[in-house]
Amino acid sequence: MGPKIGPKIGVVTFPGSLDDQDALRAIRLCGGEPVSLWHANDTLDDVEAVILPGGFSYGDYLRCGAISRFAPVMAEVIKAAEAGMPTLGICNGFQILCEAHLLPGALIRNDVRVFVCKDQDLQVESVDTTWTSDFTRGQMINLVLKNGEGGYVADEETLRRLEDQGRVIFRYVNGNPNGSFHDIAGICNERGNVVGLMPHPEHNVDSLTGPTQDGRLFFSSVFDFLSAKV
Amino acid sequence: MPKPEILDPQGKAVTGALGRLGFAGMSVRQGKRFEIELDGEITEELLAEVRRAAETLLANTVIETFNVRVEAEPESPEEEPDAEPSEQPDEAEPADEGELASQAG
Numbered sequence: 001m002g003p004k005i006g007p008k009i010g011v012v013t014f015p016g017s018l019d020d021q022d023a024l025r026a027i028r029l030c031g032g033e034p035v036s037l038w039h040a041n042d043t044l045d046d047v048e049a050v051i052l053p054g055g056f057s058y059g060d061y062l063r064c065g066a067i068s069r070f071a072p073v074m075a076e077v078i079k080a081a082e083a084g085m086p087t088l089g090i091c092n093g094f095q096i097l098c099e100a101h102l103l104p105g106a107l108i109r110n111d112v113r114v115f116v117c118k119d120q121d122l123q124v125e126s127v128d129t130t131w132t133s134d135f136t137r138g139q140m141i142n143l144v145l146k147n148g149e150g151g152y153v154a155d156e157e158t159l160r161r162l163e164d165q166g167r168v169i170f171r172y173v174n175g176n177p178n179g180s181f182h183d184i185a186g187i188c189n190e191r192g193n194v195v196g197l198m199p200h201p202e203h204n205v206d207s208l209t210g211p212t213q214d215g216r217l218f219f220s221s222v223f224d225f226l227s228a229k230v
Numbered sequence: 231m232p233k234p235e236i237l238d239p240q241g242k243a244v245t246g247a248l249g250r251l252g253f254a255g256m257s258v259r260q261g262k263r264f265e266i267e268l269d270g271e272i273t274e275e276l277l278a279e280v281r282r283a284a285e286t287l288l289a290n291t292v293i294e295t296f297n298v299r300v301e302a303e304p305e306s307p308e309e310e311p312d313a314e315p316s317e318q319p320d321e322a323e324p325a326d327e328g329e330l331a332s333q334a335g
Contacts, residue, residue, distance in 0.1 A: 063290055070287070099290065106292045108232075109239040153236055153293060179237060 006032035007226040009219075010047035011078065012093075014039040014068045017088065018055030026202040027051075030219035039071040048226050049086035049130070049219060050077055052093030054200055064107060064149050065095035067095075074100060086130035086222050087194045091147055094186070094196030103187055104162070105154030110147070111179025119211050120145035120199050121174045122185055126166045129192040134221040138211045141214040142169075143199035145177060145185075150198040152180035152187075162187055170197055231261035236293045264288055272300055 009027045013020040013036060024034035030228050033045050044050060058067040068074065074096070078108075081087040081102050089097035097103045110116055124132065124139040135141070154162070159182055170186035178198075186197025201215030232238045248256050268276060274309040278332075281298050289296040 062287070066287065066290065098292070104292075106290055108236060108293060110238055111239055113239045113243055151237070155235075155292075 001096045006030075006223055007048045008033045008035050009035040009043070009222070010035045010050040012037045012039055012052050012071075012073055014055070014057035014071060016056045016059055017053050017092070019053040019200065020055070022049050022200075023053045023090070023202040025216065025217060025219060026205045029205050030086070030216055030223070032219060032223060037073055039068065039073050042076055044076050044080060046075070049088070049222050050080065051202075052077070052087070052096050053090040053202070054091030054093060057092055057096065060092075060149075063095075063099070065097075065099040068092075068096045069099040069190045073214055078102060081189075081194050082193060084193050085224060086177065088131050088220060088222075089194075089196035089217065090200055090202065091150070094198055095149070097194060097196040102194050103189060104158045105152055105187070106189045107149050107198070108151045108153055109149045110151055110177070115143075115148040116150065116177045117146040117222070118177065119143075120168045120172060120177060120185070122199060123173045125168045125171050126188070127165060128193050129169060129188045129221075130225040131188075131195045131218050131221050133224060134170055134217040140173065141217075142204070143201055143214055144210065147198055150178040150180065152182075152184040152198070160197060162182055165190065169195060170199070203209040231295050232259060232294055233293055261294075262288075 009032045011020050011023045011027070011034060012145055020036070035045055037044060038049070039049070040196060057065065059099065065147040077087065078100055087097070087102070094103070097105045098106050108126060119142050122141050124135040124137060127133055127135050127137055132228060163182065167188050167190070168182065168184055169188050172183045174186050176183050185199055186195060188195045201218040203208035204212050204215035206213065238259045244258040244260060245256065248258065266280060268280070277298060277300070282297045284298060285291060
């Protein structure tokens with residue numbers, strides 16, 4: 001027998017995805033088995049969790065994520081996510097999750113009107129999700145942030161519900177880079193299995209290419225969740 | 231169109247540029263316009279279908295509003311060269327038949 005292989009985590013590649021390879025690599029580095037999923041397929045290949053990566057899927061035509069949300073694979077992702085599969089949307093993936101109504105609200109153009117690319121300080125606000133259980137509440141972390149349309153907006157009632165239910169997962173600190181309401185950088189669904197955030201955990205998994213390795217905790221969290229489930 | 235309470239950075243940029251060019255007192259919000267050609271006569275059912283398409287894909291109703299209106303189609307290009315209006319009030323009444331414009335922001 002070979003070494004124990006970690007859980008199978010799928011990463012969807014849409015036309016225009018950029019960070020799918022980094023996400024696959026991050027899964028491997030953190031001990032999981034990365035599975036590449038193609039947007040035009042209607043199967044999730046028995047993965048136990050799925051990541052919608054960053055990039056400019058379908059050229060961001062119409063609105064970011066608006067067309068990807070109807071890709072064939074998304075019907076399966078939505079079904080699985082609603083059934084409780086851990087689902088993580090990073091940047092463009094977050095936009096897709098909002099367009100798919102798996103998460104409330106929307107992402108609009110940065111209020112600063114320029115593409116923002118920086119190492120962003122964040123505060124962990126909630127650890128009750130399948131992707132953030134290895135963090136501690138109040139922990140200060142730093143992740144790569146790079147987007148043009150990262151301004152999180154939602155109506156007052158939605159914001160109140162997110163806050164009351166502890167579904168704001170990450171908040172920008174030391175300055176709001178894009179005009180997001182309530183400094184929101186990431187949120188989750190009611191069940192805590194679907195998480196979306198604008199910063200990129202997959203870019204912060206080794207010291208060679210990232211200033212921190214804070215992204216690793218996303219992967220260890222979901223591995224913990226999946227191994228506890230069995 | 232982006233809902234009034236939603237920040238419109240594009241409109242803000244355009245507003246700024248107009249001001250710099252000397253166009254005073256103009257505040258811009260920027261939306262989108264889709265021109266949809268339909269096969270056959272335009273019925274209420276067909277219009278409802280277009281509204282459904284707008285709500286499903288063309289607009290994100292979390293942040294945008296849209297309206298659908300029917301625009302008169304020229305009988306032939308020679309007779310009515312200016313049949314496509316460049317500007318119309320937001321809530322134009324649907325005409326009988328012709329080109330349809332769905333506006334989203």
